[in-house]
Amino acid sequence: MAMVASRAGVSGQTVSRVVNDSPRVDPATRERVEQAMAELGYRPHRAARALRTGRSQTVGLVVTTLATVGNSRMLQATAEAAEERGYALTLVTAGDSVAGAFERLAEQEVDGAIVLNEASALVSAVDRPAGLPLVVVDAPGAVGLAVVHSDHVGGAAVATAHLLGLGHRTVHHLAGPDDSFAASERERGWRETLVAAGIAPPPVVRGDWSAEAGYAAGEALRSASAVFCANDQMALGLLRALAELGRQVPADVSVIGFDDVPDAANYRPPLTTIRQDFTALAHRAVGLLVAEIEGSPGAEASAVVPTLLIDRASTR
Template sequence: MADVAREAGVSGQTVSRVANGKTNVDDATRERVLAAMRRVGYRPNSAARALRNGKFRSIGVIISALPTFGNSRTLDAIAAAVVAEGFSIILMPVTRPTQGEVTGAFGKLNEQSVDGVVILIEQHQLDQSEIELPHGLPVVVIDSSARYDYPVVDTDQADGAAQATRHLLDLGHRTVWHIAGPPQSYAAERRRKSWQATLEGAGREVPPVSTGDWTPESGYRAGQRLAADPAVTAVFAANDQMALGLLRALHEAGRSVPGEVSVVGFDDMDESACFWPPLTTIRQSFEAVGRHAVAALLAEIAADVEAGAPVTVPTELVVRASTAPPPE
């Protein structure tokens, strides 16, 4: 740093400000210091800086090892928000969200010297009482219940499912069938319960639930059973991928969409507008969830306190050509 200061004709304190990204240096001086750094081959030592100020500018993410569309999109959004804030990101996949695995993941991230942790575990087990999150690091939880003291960020799963169900009822369908996601998924359970509550609130029959695993193949298998029942005129699938499999099964069975059966999905994948017919679905903003999660975590890190109310990101019904009134 002394070499850089001599080369740039500034004080060592000015070099330190530039190296640490401080804003109280005018642009011309900053450029002169940066040019001097390049000439003498100086690189700021992030490890030394972290030891000095206690901040590592690194965030850990504990994520389910089983990839899903929602987790992948949310992780992309988290990474973008983290990088925009000048932080790096360290991923720690867990195969099963048990107490041992979650605690072990925390321990490994502590060894990696992160400033905070985002937990992106879809499974219901995280909400069970035996899963206790270790203390000692700022934490934000995504897609889970709000029973923790940490900030929780989630899409409004219940309202999205209610919008989907009400849309089909408002079109005149007597009731709505449902292809649910896996029971261990918190999001899937929220959507299923909201679908059921919406039907019950409208005084409608609640049909038996078909259960899938988020994949088009599981939607196709459920769709084969539903297509064989002439009473089925409206189906809400818990994600767009299962809706895609359902559409194939209906087409193969000769049941037109939306002429005989209306279909609604959930997610609004980029491809959903190109399904045939284009899919009516519930749009959720993975980008907003990622931004809110990172903002909440950085606020915790800056204040060095556990705080923050749950953040619920709204959903939006996107009406396309896969829904219509029931046949006469």
């Protein structure tokens, strides 16, 4: 650092401010320091910084599985959001034991952790590690913790209202697992929208998020004229099942999904769906966590990220 300061003609404190991305450095000086760092091959030493600051510049991500599309996309988005803020990411899988995941994170001396989706529901059942800031994504009633989630209820309501607006007398629902916060919220949005329209909700058909579950639900939904699926993967399986049953989408039945996975536009037909903004979810979660780690929490203790209807060819 002293060599960088000498080459750039600045103080060591100025170099430190540039390294820590402080706004208290004018652009010309920052450019000169960064040029000197590049010429000398200077890189901040993470272990030394941890000794000096008491922080490892690493955050943990706790998941139960990466097999679902939402979790894998959140992993990618969270890694990118953490890197933008100068933090490394450590992934731990919880299985049925969030407590064990917290212990492994404590051993690695992470500065804080984000608990994702299915794992979030397990947090309230364990003792939270003292001194470890936490943010949970999709958590039911996580008292005392920052919570970030998509507007599942609002997205489901928009999907259901869209189908009713197309003239369908009712909307059937292919729901996610009954122990999932996201699934229950999407089911609630569907149900409340039908009730508000004076329509008795038909029986729910339940799946497990997979395309196989959507395919298996085809027989139960073969007579439906409109189906709101709790995610795009189940919608994909349902599209195949309906085709094999001789039901054309959208001529005979409208199908709408949730998530807007990258392949949704290439389903046959292209899938109308509710888009979740995984990038925004990750940035809000990482932002809340880093604010707590660095002692500058904002006014909000939680965040709800809007969803968006993407109208394609599977509904009419």
